[in-house]
Amino acid sequence: MNTQPNTGIPTLYEWAGGMEKFEAWTDLFYQRVHQDSELEPVFRGMSPEHTRHVAHFIAEVFRGPSTYSTEEGSHYEMIHHHLGKNLTEQQRQRWIGLILDTADIVGLPDDPEFRSALVGYLEWGSRLAVINSRENIVSEQVDAPMPTWGWGETGGPYIP
Numbered sequence: 001m002n003t004q005p006n007t008g009i010p011t012l013y014e015w016a017g018g019m020e021k022f023e024a025w026t027d028l029f030y031q032r033v034h035q036d037s038e039l040e041p042v043f044r045g046m047s048p049e050h051t052r053h054v055a056h057f058i059a060e061v062f063r064g065p066s067t068y069s070t071e072e073g074s075h076y077e078m079i080h081h082h083l084g085k086n087l088t089e090q091q092r093q094r095w096i097g098l099i100l101d102t103a104d105i106v107g108l109p110d111d112p113e114f115r116s117a118l119v120g121y122l123e124w125g126s127r128l129a130v131i132n133s134r135e136n137i138v139s140e141q142v143d144a145p146m147p148t149w150g151w152g153e154t155g156g157p158y159i160p
């Protein structure tokens with residue numbers, strides 16, 4: 001299920017080191033978020049499950065198990081969590097800087113190909129989070145599929 005069919009090429013999830021690695025990454029990231037003056041106010045009210053939910057969400061996007069979408073939420077619900085938060089570009093940049101720094105600390109693979117895919121996804125996802133945070137309703141369908149991410153290129157220009 002996790003290996004890309006008929007290619008023998010590992011998924012980003014497998015290459016990253018599996019679920020334990022994603023969980024270690026977000027556990028440490030949110031510990032650091034709570035010590036960060038820029039991000040602490042943004043995440044002050046977050047649920048105790050937030051850390052693991054983000055790990056499971058990204059793991060699923062990277063073609064790991066469907067833990068997030070079957071047990072914890074959906075793409076629609078993930079977007080819903082960002083509504084009305086009015087996130088700023090400065091907060092987004094701080095989020096990106098801290099999560100990538102934490103990727104180094106927990107030892108996510110640092111080869112150029114993996115980091116290109118990781119940065120590409122985090123830039124894409126975090127910019128959408130900022131856009132969604134300015135909205136009050138989710139424009140996606142309730143049953144919109146989870147995004148997936150691989151080693152290659154994005155699907156085309158952004159159309160608002």
Ligand code: HEM
Pocket residue numbers: 042043045046047049050051053054057058073078081082085087091092095096121122124125126129130
């Ligand atoms: C790839 C980028 C991102 C992903 C995959 C992501 C994923 C998620 C998920 C899965 C949740 C729901 C957690 C839960 O169920 O409790 C969530 C909530 C949230 N996210 Fe994000 N997020 C991203 C980027 C960002 C950024 C850049 C910020 C702010 C700088 C942000 C701020 C928040 C906030 C404030 C919440 C709600 C926290 C609460 O429960 O009060 N997110 N995000």
